[in-house]
Amino acid sequence: MIALSKKVCLLGDFAVGKTSLVRRFVYNLFEDKYISTIGVKVSRKVLAIPRTSDVVELTLMLWDLAGSEEFDQVRTSYLRGAAGAILVCDLTRPETLDSLRANAGHLRAADPGIPLAIAANKRDLTDQQRIAESQLAAAAAGLNAPYLLTSARTGDEVETLFRRLGRLLVA
Amino acid sequence: MDAAVAQLILHDRNIAYVITDRALRIVEVSGAPLIHRGEGGGVLGRPLTELAPELIGSEATLEEILAGESPRFELPLVNREGPDGQTLYLTMVDLPYRDRSDRIVGLVHLMEDVTIMGKLEQRLTQQRNELRFLRDELQRQNLELAAVNAELKRLDELKSSFVSVAAHELRSPLTSISGYVEMLLDEEFGPLAAAQRAPLETLRASARRLLEITNNLLDVTRIETGRIELVLQPTDLPALVEAVAEEYAPQLRARGQRLTLQAAPGLRSALCDRTRAAQIIGNLLSNAVKFTGHGGLITIRIDRIAGDDLQISVADNGVGIAQDDQPKLFTRFYRAGSAQATGANGAGLGLYITRSLVELHGGRIWFESALDRGTTVHVTFPAVDQEVVASYRCSDNFSESGL
Numbered sequence: 001m002i003a004l005s006k007k008v009c010l011l012g013d014f015a016v017g018k019t020s021l022v023r024r025f026v027y028n029l030f031e032d033k034y035i036s037t038i039g040v041k042v043s044r045k046v047l048a049i050p051r052t053s054d055v056v057e058l059t060l061m062l063w064d065l066a067g068s069e070e071f072d073q074v075r076t077s078y079l080r081g082a083a084g085a086i087l088v089c090d091l092t093r094p095e096t097l098d099s100l101r102a103n104a105g106h107l108r109a110a111d112p113g114i115p116l117a118i119a120a121n122k123r124d125l126t127d128q129q130r131i132a133e134s135q136l137a138a139a140a141a142g143l144n145a146p147y148l149l150t151s152a153r154t155g156d157e158v159e160t161l162f163r164r165l166g167r168l169l170v171a
Numbered sequence: 172m173d174a175a176v177a178q179l180i181l182h183d184r185n186i187a188y189v190i191t192d193r194a195l196r197i198v199e200v201s202g203a204p205l206i207h208r209g210e211g212g213g214v215l216g217r218p219l220t221e222l223a224p225e226l227i228g229s230e231a232t233l234e235e236i237l238a239g240e241s242p243r244f245e246l247p248l249v250n251r252e253g254p255d256g257q258t259l260y261l262t263m264v265d266l267p268y269r270d271r272s273d274r275i276v277g278l279v280h281l282m283e284d285v286t287i288m289g290k291l292e293q294r295l296t297q298q299r300n301e302l303r304f305l306r307d308e309l310q311r312q313n314l315e316l317a318a319v320n321a322e323l324k325r326l327d328e329l330k331s332s333f334v335s336v337a338a339h340e341l342r343s344p345l346t347s348i349s350g351y352v353e354m355l356l357d358e359e360f361g362p363l364a365a366a367q368r369a370p371l372e373t374l375r376a377s378a379r380r381l382l383e384i385t386n387n388l389l390d391v392t393r394i395e396t397g398r399i400e401l402v403l404q405p406t407d408l409p410a411l412v413e414a415v416a417e418e419y420a421p422q423l424r425a426r427g428q429r430l431t432l433q434a435a436p437g438l439r440s441a442l443c444d445r446t447r448a449a450q451i452i453g454n455l456l457s458n459a460v461k462f463t464g465h466g467g468l469i470t471i472r473i474d475r476i477a478g479d480d481l482q483i484s485v486a487d488n489g490v491g492i493a494q495d496d497q498p499k500l501f502t503r504f505y506r507a508g509s510a511q512a513t514g515a516n517g518a519g520l521g522l523y524i525t526r527s528l529v530e531l532h533g534g535r536i537w538f539e540s541a542l543d544r545g546t547t548v549h550v551t552f553p554a555v556d557q558e559v560v561a562s563y564r565c566s567d568n569f570s571e572s573g574l
Contacts, residue, residue, distance in 0.1 A: 005227050005228070006228070007227060007228025007229075014300045014303070015300055015304065034297075034300075034301075035293075035297065036293060036296040036297040036300045037250070038248050038250075038260075038289065038292050038293045038296050039247060039248020039249060039250055039260060039289070040225070040246065040248065040249055040250065041249075041250035042224060042225045042249070042250075044224060059227075061224065061225075061227045061228055063228075066248075066296070068296050068299065068300060070296065070299075074247050074248075077244070077245060077246060077247075078246065080228075080229055080231075080232050080244075081228035081229040081230065081231055081232060082228060083228065093307065095307075
């Protein structure tokens with residue numbers, strides 16, 4: 001088995017659920033209360049990713065970055081060495097979809113081929129959703145990234161999201 | 172610097188440092204124990220990333236420092252979980268470590284505990300983000316409300332337009348009915364038998380009431396669409412009150428009610444639209460007559476108030492208005508319980524129109540009332556400015572007898 005470590009950044013506007021996605025994926029926990037992240041919180045999770053002829057033991061170093069605009073200036077130093085990224089938007093806030101393009105732009109400026117995956121989070125808030133799946137599909141196609149409708153609250157598609165990116169990272 | 176002093180500074184500032192070789196293996200650890208958690212010599216020879224896993228993925232950047240291509244690498248506000256479960260905030264800095272011949276032989280990795288500042292910043296960010304949330308939510312709700320409001324306005328305009336057209340269409344045949352009934356009662360088409368007069372008088376009263384309702388509906392639509400125009404002119408308010416009271420003499424007589432008019436001396440002229448002011452006074456007097464029993468007393472007082480403005484108070488000793496009804500009294504189509512109990516006619520528009528007309532004049536309306544003791548309604552009218560009076564005189568638009 002081949003062992004690999006990859007740095008993966010989570011990017012998106014404040015309060016889209018980046019910390020909650022990591023918490024659900026790494027610890028299988030969810031906290032309803034919103035606590036703003038400042039700076040960066042690094043978590044680790046090991047995944048076994050099958051390939052055609054072998055299995056890769058992939059250690060994901062998950063960089064949960066502050067979403068607030070106050071951290072825009074230091075974000076560049078956090079992004080250094082990122083092998084992939086998860087771009088997170090909030091299905092109940094259309095403006096968070098627009099921010100994904102800017103974040104992808106920063107990443108691709110440093111590494112044009114960096115694998116990305118989009119998490120359209122808070123799918124459990126069905127009656128408040130204000131981003132249509134067609135909009136999401138269009139944005140994902142524009143960024144050449146897969147997208148998943150996730151819910152950190154219920155855990156829906158969270159594991160799939162990270163595995164999908166993991167496969168792109170070891171491909 | 173003395174080593175003891177250096178250690179003192181490191182401990183005081185909560186700074187720890189790690190020195191590595193060029194393979195990024197730890198060769199020295201020292202400084203604040205809080206950061207390296209007393210691992211001390213146990214980590215010697217281990218990779219730097221074991222002590223600082225946050226550096227995984229940044230190997231290329233560290234190589235640049237070792238190659239002398241980059242002076243430093245900094246990661247501010249790295250979150251870590253402290254021994255008590257609380258978040259610790261660390262700032263990590265990597266610098267080249269040089270030997271005496273100035274060759275880079277490894278890295279100096281600094282970790283500074285900035286938890287106090289970090290917690291303050293976290294609180295600030297939290298509040299800022301919560302405010303942004305509220306702002307966004309408010310903007311969203313405002314947009315939704317604006318859309319709902321626009322739709323309601325459209326429906327309201329549609330309703331006003333319908334009411335206006337309907338009232339106009341009703342008024343023409345009603346005028347014709349009233350006219351012919353008057354002519355019949357005046358025996359212009361021949362003498363009337365006694366048995367014919369009573370139903371014709373009922374017909375005349377009903378036609379008048381219908382006409383009044385349609386006129387009120389037209390007024391309401393004019394008020395709501397802002398199409399009421401006032402012709403303001405200096406007006407002798409006591410004279411106008413007297414004239415209006417004269418019109419109500421038959422009703423007062425029929426109900427055996429007594430009306431007293433009182434005007435304070437030296438009143439200025441009011442600046443008002445005479446037709447609309449007469450309508451205001453008429454509405455108030457009509458209500459007093461309707462809601463005061465047989466033999467009751469009605470008083471109209473005209474006083475001077477602050478700024479020489481004028482106040483008309485119409486008081487009765489009638490049925491009064493229940494406490495529950497009072498806040499809604501000026502709402503259109505609202506009829507107080509006492510109005511329904513006495514069987515008095517009306518569509519609940521009179522006071523709404525009255526208030527609107529008073530406010531259009533720049534005046535105020537209010538009342539005091541108690542059940543079974545009566546009601547006093549007050550309205551104010553602005554007084555004519557003396558300079559305006561003078562200019563009226565100069566331009567011959569002003570009648571001296573009106574003052």
